[in-house]
Amino acid sequence: TVAETASDQPQLEPEKSKTYKLSKKLAELISQFSACGRCSYFLTGYRVIHGVENMETAVSRSKSGWLKLTWNHAMRDLLSKSYGVQFNVDYLHFDGCCPECGRHYTYQMNEQSEAAVLRMEVRRRRR
Structure with missing residues (x-):
């Protein structure tokens, strides 16, 4: 019978998901950035460059409504493409x-070490 042949076949276990489950805070951040095309583009680019785990860390360490983001040379191009700014690596400080x-976002070159910091507001400004 059909019931017997179905029970004779080995049961396939569902494949474990290889996708990363976002934390609630990161999901909220993504929804706040998705309201703006440019900021959504920036956040997606940041995720591609630095990974989801880095974003989770930035969200968990956010203070007073500001994210402290990892900086590297790819970020300069991402800022330029996202917001249309001509960013010079020689800047010690840049607000935009x-x-x-x-x-708002702020770039600050730390004079004591080579690690620069990019801070970005979590919530957008009302216009």
């Missing part, structure tokens, strides 16, 4: 905002 939603 998204022309679409007004979200």
